[in-house]
Amino acid sequence: MLPRFYLPQVNITNDQIIISDKEIIDQLTKVLRLKTNDLFIIFAPQAEYQLALKEIGDKTAIATIIETQPAMREPGQKLTLYQSLLKKDNFEWILQKGTELGISCFVPMITNHTIVREISENKLKRYHKILTEATEQCGGRQVPELKNLLPFNQAIAAAAQQPGQKLIAWEGQTDSTLEEKLDPNVQYYHIFIGPEGGFSPQEVELAKHDNFTPVSLGNRILRAETAAIAAASLILLSQ
Numbered sequence: 569m570l571p572r573f574y575l576p577q578v579n580i581t582n583d584q585i586i587i588s589d590k591e592i593i594d595q596l597t598k599v600l601r602l603k604t605n606d607l608f609i610i611f612a613p614q615a616e617y618q619l620a621l622k623e624i625g626d627k628t629a630i631a632t633i634i635e636t637q638p639a640m641r642e643p644g645q646k647l648t649l650y651q652s653l654l655k656k657d658n659f660e661w662i663l664q665k666g667t668e669l670g671i672s673c674f675v676p677m678i679t680n681h682t683i684v685r686e687i688s689e690n691k692l693k694r695y696h697k698i699l700t701e702a703t704e705q706c707g708g709r710q711v712p713e714l715k716n717l718l719p720f721n722q723a724i725a726a727a728a729q730q731p732g733q734k735l736i737a738w739e740g741q742t743d744s745t746l747e748e749k750l751d752p753n754v755q756y757y758h759i760f761i762g763p764e765g766g767f768s769p770q771e772v773e774l775a776k777h778d779n780f781t782p783v784s785l786g787n788r789i790l791r792a793e794t795a796a797i798a799a800a801s802l803i804l805l806s807q
Contacts, residue, residue, distance in 0.1 A: 652763035667702035732756025
């Protein structure tokens with residue numbers, strides 16, 4: 569598999585792409601050590617380009633377009649994960665693995681039992697970098713969207729306005745599993761995953777008031793990050 573890199577904007581002149589992104593330049597020169605005519609891929613919102621390296625310096629690279637493929641929509645169901653904010657490593661792990669599975673959008677939340685309650689500017693930049701690198705490595709065509717941090721009630725209200733099925737994972741739900749509630753005819757899914765300690769009864773009632781369906785993820789009590797990936801796997805891989 570050729571190395572892949574994401575560029576939100578592509579500068580094309582005479583069937584060549586000029587690359588000035590420092591991180592990509594460093595990857596090409598210091599990590600991959602590509603030479604003239606070596607192949608790699610740049611993908612952008614509008615298309616994916618197979619390129620042959622023509623020349624490279626410290627700040628820019630020029631590559632010739634060998635093949636262009638129009639951007640394709642990711643197939644199958646679209647999943648938005650509303651995830652209570654977790655400790656740094658656990659939340660980053662969800663972003664990485666969720667992107668590999670095909671989650672379309674992540675919405676971090678503050679809930680009653682949330683311990684971490686803010687995202688610094690540096691963390692936000694790191695989160696976007698994780699999403700981009702995971703998309704590059706897994707062969708995805710679209711980098712997932714990362715929404716702003718929301719209080720639980722605002723996240724519920726935002727999801728309630730969207731099309732599709734709305735689900736909330738709750739350990740108190742014993743007679744209805746996520747797998748049982750999946751509808752193969754539904755294109756858009758919105759699932760809420762709580763922090764360590766889960767959602768409070770008041771939060772679950774608020775979700776039910778807005779027509780969310782509480783679901784169980786099984787008989788075991790899962791860690792928050794495990795619950796997120798287990799739910800995403802069931803929705804995206806079993807359809």
